[in-house]
Amino acid sequence: MPVRSRRLSTAALVLATAGLTGVLGGGTAAAHGSMQNPLSRVEGCFLEGAENPKSAACKAAVAAGGKAALYDWMSLRIGDAAGRHRQLIADGKLCSAGDPVYKGLDLPRTDWPATNLVSGTDFTFRYRATAPHKGTFQLFLTNAGYDPAKPLAWSNLEAQPFLTVTDPKLVDGSYILPGTIPAGRSGRQLIYAIWQRSDSPEAFYSCSDVVFDGSGNAPGTAPVPTANGTSGADAHQGDHAHSATTAPAPKTSAPAATTAPAAPTTPAPAATTPVSATTAGSTPIAVAAAVPPTTAADGSAPVTAPERLAQTGSDRSAGILASIGSAFLLAGAVVVVIRSKRRPRGAHAAR
Structure with missing residues (x-):
């Protein structure tokens, strides 16, 4: 030739x-994940079945924002966050991180599927990582002013995280975050998780509904997605x-x-x-x-999708x-x- x-x-x-x-690969990040235990709203709705979720709250989330959010349950993120979470995410949009694709997760409701927790006890939190990266996890619990029937605002979270873990162990595809649940809590609350990567400005967010009265789901009982979802x-x-x-x-x-x-x-x-x-x-x-x-x-009983x-x-x-x-x-x-x-x-x- x-x-x-x-x-x-x-x-x-x-x-x-x-x-x-x-x-x-251009300009996209490989890291993905969401809170697994207690289960996040987005992953919980995905596990119910993205095409036809079971709970009224997840059905409402799909009606408001579509199914794409559930299929992308591990991608609720801001690519250039760099720790500027409060500056970039407006009140009422914390659970979607301001992304309109996930706006259904911001719906103020008292019936989001929740995980049982016991106030003042040790608990092993798990964060599902479909692509691991170094970084810091911060978990915030809602305060006395939180009302699940109203949009979630930054002022509804405690000023400081009750748990901060940097570069935790990765076991069976999940980050292990051992901690202690704050004492003196009751009723329906919410845990807001922020995963800020240290090797990138990218950060991931999730909302996990929890209850302290025993009316929710047992922790750790939800099916776990594999790396491919x-x-x-x-x-x-x-x-x-x-x-x-x-x-x-x-x-x-x-x-x-x-x-x-x-x-x-x-x-x-x-x-x-x-x-x-x-x-x-x-x-x-x-x-x-x-x-x-x-x-x-x-x-509950299997449902064919x-x-x-x-x-x-x-x-x-x-x-x-x-x-x-x-x-x-x-x-x-x-x-x-x-x-x-x-x-x-x-x-x-x-x-």
Whole structure:
């Protein structure tokens, strides 16, 4: 192959690779997570079944903000927070961190599914990390002025966190945060968790409803999603397609240089395995999978969820797939140009 042709071919590969890299890893963070025990609103609603949640509160959250928030339960974040939580998040929007995708989580209600806690006792908090990173966790408990029927404001939280842990141990995919629950608490309260990364300005947020009167769910009984979001309750496929460190190679063939790209086909569902109700290790990410029977966070009878494609209801996935397709089309177009440049001189005269 002539030197010029080889250089053009190399350029084509560079362009295609750059396009995919920008789609999968450019400007996005790999860290994800949410409070697992006591269970956060967003993960709890996801475990109920994102397509058809069971509780009235989770149904209202979907009606207000859509299903995308539940499928992205581990991505409730601010990319450039850098500790400026109170400056960036307005009163009434703490549970959504000001992101309109998650606005359903801000609904003031007295019936959000809650976890039982005992005031003044030791408790092992767990924070599910689908991609671990160094950082500090701060847990705030609501104060005497908190009213669950009103929008949550910063003034409803204690001024100082009751638990602060830096770089905790990661066990079975969850950060272990041993602490003591503040004494003298009763009734319905809320724990607000902030995970501020130390290797990035990115921070994650979650709201966990708790009760001190025994009327909630037993702690630690909810199904635990694996690293790819699947659990005994639901299937969350391909959520990490926007993470460069966890994304699988796209299962799409580059189109031929001289022909139009073939029509896309739907991959066969991959088998999934039920996950332990207490802990789960990381498993390979599936692009699409069969949805197992759904188990509610409160341990009630399984509910069958319909089979879904990756990231149902999420605009992020559609944009990623479209960008990947564009990258491959760009590579094909460059190859066509290269071949046309290599046409022997005099070809037109020979016609």
